[in-house]
Amino acid sequence: MREQSTTLARPEAESPTHAARERSFQAVVTPEAVTAASEWAKHLAEELRLRNEDAYRVDLVLTEVVQNVVDHADVGDGAAPLEVHARVDDAGLRLTVVDAGREFDPLSVERPQRPDSIETAPVGGLGIVLVREFADECRYERQGERNLFEVYFALEPEKS
Amino acid sequence: MSIQIQQHGSVYKIELEGPLDTAGTAAVNAEFAAHCSSKPNVIVDLGKVSYIASIGIRLLVAGAKAQSKIGGKMVLMRPDDLARRILKTTGIDELMPVYDNLQDAAAAFSAG
Numbered sequence: 001m002r003e004q005s006t007t008l009a010r011p012e013a014e015s016p017t018h019a020a021r022e023r024s025f026q027a028v029v030t031p032e033a034v035t036a037a038s039e040w041a042k043h044l045a046e047e048l049r050l051r052n053e054d055a056y057r058v059d060l061v062l063t064e065v066v067q068n069v070v071d072h073a074d075v076g077d078g079a080a081p082l083e084v085h086a087r088v089d090d091a092g093l094r095l096t097v098v099d100a101g102r103e104f105d106p107l108s109v110e111r112p113q114r115p116d117s118i119e120t121a122p123v124g125g126l127g128i129v130l131v132r133e134f135a136d137e138c139r140y141e142r143q144g145e146r147n148l149f150e151v152y153f154a155l156e157p158e159k160s
Numbered sequence: 161m162s163i164q165i166q167q168h169g170s171v172y173k174i175e176l177e178g179p180l181d182t183a184g185t186a187a188v189n190a191e192f193a194a195h196c197s198s199k200p201n202v203i204v205d206l207g208k209v210s211y212i213a214s215i216g217i218r219l220l221v222a223g224a225k226a227q228s229k230i231g232g233k234m235v236l237m238r239p240d241d242l243a244r245r246i247l248k249t250t251g252i253d254e255l256m257p258v259y260d261n262l263q264d265a266a267a268a269f270s271a272g
Contacts, residue, residue, distance in 0.1 A: 034182045056211065056242050063181065063213050114251040118224045118234075126250045127214040133249040 020089040027066075029073050029080040029099060037066040037084060048088060051156050057134040058093065061151050064127035065097050065106075069147070073101025092136070092154040099147050105140040106131070106149065163188040171201045171269050173237075173262065177208035180216025189219060196223035200232025203265045207238035212246050224256055237265045 025040045027033035041062045045055035062084065069082055083098045106128045115121040131138055137152040161184030164175045174195065178184050196202060204220065206212075224234040236258045239247060247253040259265040 031182070038181055053242065059211070060213060060246075067182075067214070115255065118221070118228050118255045121221050121225070121255055123218050123221050123225070124214070126217050129250055130214055130246065133245075 020087065023086040023088075025084040025086075027082045029070055029075050029082050029101065031070055033082055034063060034067050034070060038063045040084070044086060048093070048155075054153060054155055058095070058153055061131050061135045061153075062095060062097070064131050065095075065149055065151065067127055068104075068106050068149075069097065069099045069101060072104040072106075073099050073147075075099075075101050088155075092152055094150060094152045097147075097149045097151075100145055101147060103142050104147060105142070107138065107140050161185070161187040163191050165191075165195055168203075168262070168266060171203060171266055172199055173203045173205055175205040175208065179211035180209055180219065181211055181213050182215055184211075185213075185215045185219050192219060192223055193226065196234070197226040197230065200227060200230050201269050202227055202232065202234045203237050203259075203262065204234060205237045205262075206240075206243055209239070209243060212239075212243050214250075217246070217250050217252060220252065220256065233269075235259060235265050235268050237262065 023044060025037060027036050038059055041059040042055070045058055050058065066082065066084075073080060080100055085096045085098070087094045087096075109125070109128060111129060112122050112125045131151065135151040136154045137150075139150050141148045141150070161176070161178035161180070164177075166173045166175070172195065174192065176188060176192075178187075202223070204223070209216075220234070220236070227234045234256050236247070236253075236256050238260065239258060244253070244258065247258060257268055259268065
C-alpha cells in the first residue's frame with residue numbers, strides 16, 4: 001500500500017484582514033488527497049473568516065478539482081505530488097492546483113447533456129460542472145510538464 | 161455521516177446526516193445502495209446534510225437508477241439553499257422531484 005504523505009498544514013493564525021497572504025498545501029496524488037484538501041480548505045476558510053457560503057464553495061471547488069486530478073492524472077505507481085497554492089487579498093481568493101500528471105484540461109470536456117430521464121443520466125462527470133458554477137473564474141494551463149488549474153473567488157466582506 | 165431508514169406506509173424515508181463528501185458518501189454508500197436496489201419508493205431526506213460534493217450526487221443518481229430498475233422512484237426532501245443550487249446546477253432536480261416536507265414528498269407516491 002502506498003504511503004500517504006499528505007502534509008496538512010493548518011494555516012497560521014494571523015490578523016483576520018485580507019491583506020495579501022499566501023498559503024500552500026501539498027499531497028500525493030491518491031484518493032486520500034481529496035479529503036485532505038477539503039480539510040485544508042475548511043481551515044483556510046476559518047482563518048480567512050469566510051462567510052458560510054464562500055467557505056462552502058471554496059471547499060466544494062477545491063474538492064472537485066483535486067478529485068479530477070486524482071481521476072485523470074494517471075501518475076502510475078510513483079508518488080506524484082499535488083500542490084495547491086492560495087493567494088488571498090482584498091479582492092478575493094485565488095487557488096492554483098498544480099500536478100505533474102498527464103496533460104488534461106477539465107475545461108475542454110463538454111458539459112454533459114441534461115438527461116431526459118434517470119435511466120439515461122450519467123452517474124459521473126458533474127464535478128467540473130460544479131467548479132464552473134461555484135468558482136467566479138477558472139482557467140487551465142499546461143506549463144512544461146505540469147497541469148495548472150486556477151480558480152478565483154470574489155469574496156464577500158468577511159463575517160464579524 | 162449517518163443513515164437512518166424508516167418505513168412510512170409503502171414508502172421509505174432515508175435520512176442522511178452529515179456531509180456527502182468523499183468520506184461521508186463512502187460511509188453510507190453500502191446501506192443506501194442496498195436499500196435502493198431492493199425496496200421500491202424512497203424519499204431521501206437531505207435536511208441534515210451539511211454539504212454535497214459531486215460524489216454525493218453520484219450516490220443519489222445511482223440510487224435513483226436502482227429504484228427505477230425495481231419499479232420504484234426516488235424523491236428528495238429538504239435540501240438547504242446551497243444543496244438546492246447544486247441539484248439545480250447538475251440538473252438532478254429535473255430527474256428527482258424536490259419537496260419541502262414529508263407530507264408533500266409522500267403525496268408524490270400516492271399521486272401515482
